Amino acid sequence: xxxxxxxxxxxxxxxxxxxxxxxxxxxxxxxxxxxxxxxxxxxxxxxxxxxxxxxxxxxxxxxxxxxxxxxxxxxxxxxxxxxxxxxxxxxxxxxxxxxxxxxxxxxxxxxxxxxxxxxxxxxxxxxxxxxxxxxxxxxxxxxxxxxxxxxxxxxxxxxxxxxxxxxxxxxxxxxxxxxxxxxxxxxxxxxxxxxxxxxxxxxxxxxxxxxxxxxxxxxxxxxxxxxxxxxxxxxxxxxxxxxxxxxxxxxxxxxxxxxxxxxxxxxxxxxxxxxxxxxxxxxxxxxxxxxxxxxxxxxxxxxxxxxxxxxxxxxxxxxxxxxxxxxxxxxxxxxxxxxxxxxxxxxxxxxxxxxxxxxxxxxxxxxxxxxxxxxxxxxxxxxxxxxxxxxxxxxxxxxxxxxxxxxxxxxxxx
Amino acid sequence: xxxxxxxxxxxxxxxxxxxxxxxxxxxxxxxxxxxxxxxxxxxxxxxxxxxxxxxxxxxxxxxxxxxxxxxxxxxxxxxxxxxxxxxxxxxxxxxxxxxxxxxxxxxxxxxxxxxxxxxxxxxxxxxxxxxxxxxxxxxxxxxxxxxxxxxxxxxxxxxxxxxxxxxxxxxxxxxxxxxxxxxxxxxxxxxxxxxxxxxxxxxxxxxxxxxxxxxxxxxxxxxxxxxxxxxxxxxxxxxxxxxxxxxxxxxxxxxxxxxxxxxxxxxxxxxxxxxxxxxxxxxxxxxxxxxxxxxxxxxxxxxxxxxxxxxxxxxxxxxxxxxxxxxxxxxxxxxxxxxxxxxxxxxxxxxxxxxxxxxxxxxxxxxxxxxxxxxxxxxxxxxxxxxxxxxxxxxxxxxxxxxxxxxxxxxxxx
Numbered sequence: 018x019x020x021x022x023x024x025x026x027x028x029x030x031x032x033x034x035x036x037x038x039x040x041x042x043x044x045x046x047x048x049x050x051x052x053x054x055x056x057x058x059x060x061x062x063x064x065x066x067x068x069x070x071x072x073x074x075x076x077x078x079x080x081x082x083x084x085x086x087x088x089x090x091x092x093x094x095x096x097x098x099x100x101x102x103x104x105x106x107x108x109x110x111x112x113x114x115x116x117x118x119x120x121x122x123x124x125x126x127x128x129x130x131x132x133x134x135x136x137x138x139x140x141x142x143x144x145x146x147x148x149x150x151x152x153x154x155x156x157x158x159x160x161x162x163x164x165x166x167x168x169x170x171x172x173x174x175x176x177x178x179x180x181x182x183x184x185x186x187x188x189x190x191x192x193x194x195x196x197x198x199x200x201x202x203x204x205x206x207x208x209x210x211x212x213x214x215x216x217x218x219x220x221x222x223x224x225x226x227x228x229x230x231x232x233x234x235x236x237x238x239x240x241x242x243x244x245x246x247x248x249x250x251x252x253x254x255x256x257x258x259x260x261x262x263x264x265x266x267x268x269x270x271x272x273x274x275x276x277x278x279x280x281x282x283x284x285x286x287x288x289x290x291x292x293x294x295x296x297x298x299x300x301x302x303x304x305x306x307x308x309x310x311x312x313x314x315x316x317x318x319x320x321x322x323x324x325x326x327x328x329x330x331x332x333x334x335x336x337x338x339x340x341x342x343x344x345x346x347x348x349x350x351x352x353x354x355x356x357x358x359x360x361x362x363x364x365x366x367x368x369x370x371x372x373x374x375x376x377x378x379x380x381x382x383x384x385x386x387x388x389x390x391x392x393x394x395x396x397x398x399x400x401x402x403x404x405x406x407x408x409x410x411x412x413x414x415x416x417x418x419x420x421x422x423x424x425x426x427x428x429x430x431x
Numbered sequence: 432x433x434x435x436x437x438x439x440x441x442x443x444x445x446x447x448x449x450x451x452x453x454x455x456x457x458x459x460x461x462x463x464x465x466x467x468x469x470x471x472x473x474x475x476x477x478x479x480x481x482x483x484x485x486x487x488x489x490x491x492x493x494x495x496x497x498x499x500x501x502x503x504x505x506x507x508x509x510x511x512x513x514x515x516x517x518x519x520x521x522x523x524x525x526x527x528x529x530x531x532x533x534x535x536x537x538x539x540x541x542x543x544x545x546x547x548x549x550x551x552x553x554x555x556x557x558x559x560x561x562x563x564x565x566x567x568x569x570x571x572x573x574x575x576x577x578x579x580x581x582x583x584x585x586x587x588x589x590x591x592x593x594x595x596x597x598x599x600x601x602x603x604x605x606x607x608x609x610x611x612x613x614x615x616x617x618x619x620x621x622x623x624x625x626x627x628x629x630x631x632x633x634x635x636x637x638x639x640x641x642x643x644x645x646x647x648x649x650x651x652x653x654x655x656x657x658x659x660x661x662x663x664x665x666x667x668x669x670x671x672x673x674x675x676x677x678x679x680x681x682x683x684x685x686x687x688x689x690x691x692x693x694x695x696x697x698x699x700x701x702x703x704x705x706x707x708x709x710x711x712x713x714x715x716x717x718x719x720x721x722x723x724x725x726x727x728x729x730x731x732x733x734x735x736x737x738x739x740x741x742x743x744x745x746x747x748x749x750x751x752x753x754x755x756x757x758x759x760x761x762x763x764x765x766x767x768x769x770x771x772x773x774x775x776x777x778x779x780x781x782x783x784x785x786x787x788x789x790x791x792x793x794x795x796x797x798x799x800x801x802x803x804x805x806x807x808x809x810x811x812x813x814x815x816x817x818x819x820x821x822x823x824x825x826x827x828x829x830x831x832x833x834x835x836x837x838x839x840x841x842x843x844x845x
Binding site for chain 2: 033036067070071073074075077078079081082083085086089090092093095096097099100101103104110111113115116160161
């Protein structure tokens with residue numbers, strides 16, 4: 018017997034037939050003897066409809082009222098799934114954020130979960146009842162519904178899993194797991210059977226949008242094992258020891274650590290270079306302080322050691338959409354920063370090589386540079402961390418670079 | 432300054448533009464210096480959509496889950512109206528059943544309100560805030576959402592009005608008030624400016640479906656003055672001393688009591704007659720006990736004094752849809768009841784003359800019988816109460832009878 022959380026997104030519960038399919042997945046786990054909590058999103062399209070109404074009502078809408086309106090979508094799905102489970106002979110009960118309670122802070126529209134009391138759910142498990150929980154919602158200190166922001170149902174699922182001390186949190190989605198890279202670019206991409214939290218965080222923020230980043234962070238902190246799998250597999254035909262999916266877990270649990278696990282990329286990066294910046298203490302703060310205040314999201318930052326200790330060059334990237342704002346901010350702070358030339362280039366792509374094993378293997382970075390060079394890809398900037406090498410290149414070379422790196426690290430499907 | 436409850440039904444909040452119109456009605460009352468609570472239904476069609484999904488999920492759905500699903504419709508409207516009021520500069524906050532709290536019994540799907548704590552709402556009134564309340568819902572002793580049954584928003588409005596001791600409860604609807612009879616049958620029907628609770632109860636249950644019967648009962652018990660008016664009037668142009676609508680209030684408040692206030696009717700009644708029933712104590716119980724157990728709703732009951740004290744005839748009506756079931760029940764109980772012949776006729780119509788003043792005026796009934804006789808309408812059965820005379824006739828004569836009675840009591844518009 019295990020205790021598991023199963024999470025289903027909007028496309029998996031888009032209509033009554035699809036919810037029936039979800040119910041069969043749940044029934045399978047119950048019949049295997051597990052204690053089950055299910056977290057559901059709103060039926061696909063419903064949240065957008067509700068958000069559209071709130072915006073039509075007023076572009077400057079109150080976040081508390083927005084939350085009350087938008088959270089109704091998950092409320093409907095939870096009730097429908099409970100009804101269908103009951104009709105299949107599975108004892109089930111729906112739970113809203115204020116009923117459990119899933120307590121949040123007061124940041125309506127993008128609230129964070131502060132506390133979940135799992136006792137009530139565990140009591141119901143002990144009488145054999147499945148808990149069907151409306152995702153994306155909690156209740157704030159003001160006793161009003163608070164939503165967690167788009168994609169928040171993943172976070173709900175992980176938080177519930179932590180609260181009830183679940184053995185596993187299964188994220189059912191419309192893909193069958195996490196791949197070594199984007200299969201739309203490289204058809205030879207292979208499904209990863211295991212990936213560490215740290216690697217997944219790098220992948221999620223880099224474009225492999227299987228899971229909300231915040232939910233992976235929360236899973237890492239609480240050591241909740243996540244299992245990403247497809248909700249469109251035949252629910253009954255699943256052999257629990259032999260089916261597709263990716264387990265996201267702590268590094269310790271991964272026995273055979275891959276040097277390189279996957280290749281990720283982010284499009285629409287803009288490169289900004291400050292030439293001949295006076296190399297004095299506090300210069301980085303003078304550059305990035307005003308940018309942060311203007312809500313510009315800075316990504317890669319590269320600063321070279323200056324030749325003579327007086328001036329240096331500084332390069333960093335921002336999203337294309339923030340470029341104009343960033344340039345204006347920098348021009349305004351020019352005197353304080355003290356640079357001579359401000360250069361920028363939009364339309365860059367950041368390609369990243371990710372792997373928890375690379376720290377202990379020499380030459381991983383060199384392999385990447387050599388491969389890109391052989392394919393004629395010009396490298397604009399490089400940053401590295403313990404588990405990641407990121408390389409900024411021209412957008413035209415994106416697919417070529419991803420395929421070259423995927424191949425050179427032996428990730429191609431046979 | 433007055434404290435008022437304003438209730439808007441589904442057609443009045445069918446889309447964002449209509450909700451905006453509702454907001455203007457609310458704003459007018461706020462600007463007149465009143466303390467305002469608004470009770471809203473779901474957007475027209477939404478409840479049916481939600482009910483449809485619940486049925487599709489399972490025909491035997493759990494009432495608790497049904498309530499959680501269906502109540503989401505009012506939740507959305509309340510949030511949208513609060514947002515629009517705020518955008519018009521009116522301080523407003525939405526309230527769900529579990530937030531106020533509107534406590535109900537455990538009869539999910541058709542719950543009754545047991546208690547409302549008005550303190551929180553009154554506190555908000557004192558800081559100038561409008562309360563926008565989701566109608567049709569409360570919270571049961573099991574801490575789950577409970578709905579009041581179709582049309583329950585009227586009941587919500589009256590219950591809130593009683594809890595906050597409101598001066599008036601305005602029911603905005605798609606008609607402009609209560610008429611002397613159905614204007615579709617008699618175009619000369621006139622709008623009543625006042626009608627007593629008792630008269631309204633008789634009219635509501637007889638077909639003039641402006642208000643849910645239960646809400647009128649509750650208003651009568653708590654002496655909440657109801658004002659039925661149209662939500663489609665220009666919100667800004669309303670002169671508060673001169674506009675259409677019907678006040679439903681206690682008899683005491685009505686200075687000029689009409690002998691006859693209106694003519695109501697109910698279609699699809701079936702007449703059942705038991706011939707030569709042995710006239711002994713307990714025979715009525717023997718007839719109506721089994722019918723009640725079978726959930727057959729018996730309406731008119733007529734029993735004559737028997738000629739020689741040994742046998743009598745007994746006539747009563749049931750809805751056409753219950754006729755077959757009723758006949759089966761009676762045949763089964765034939766020996767115990769002891770009747771000789773069982774006769775029945777479907778497709779009857781009950782026409783009723785209603786007026787609180789008729790008790791003190793002789794000849795009101797005679798006038799009705801004479802008028803029907805002159806128009807060649809055959810009377811099958813008659814029952815009377817303090818404020819009502821009901822006459823059972825063939826369906827073919829329904830319109831003729833309604834018009835004849837409307838005219839003979841001087842109710843026709845000039």
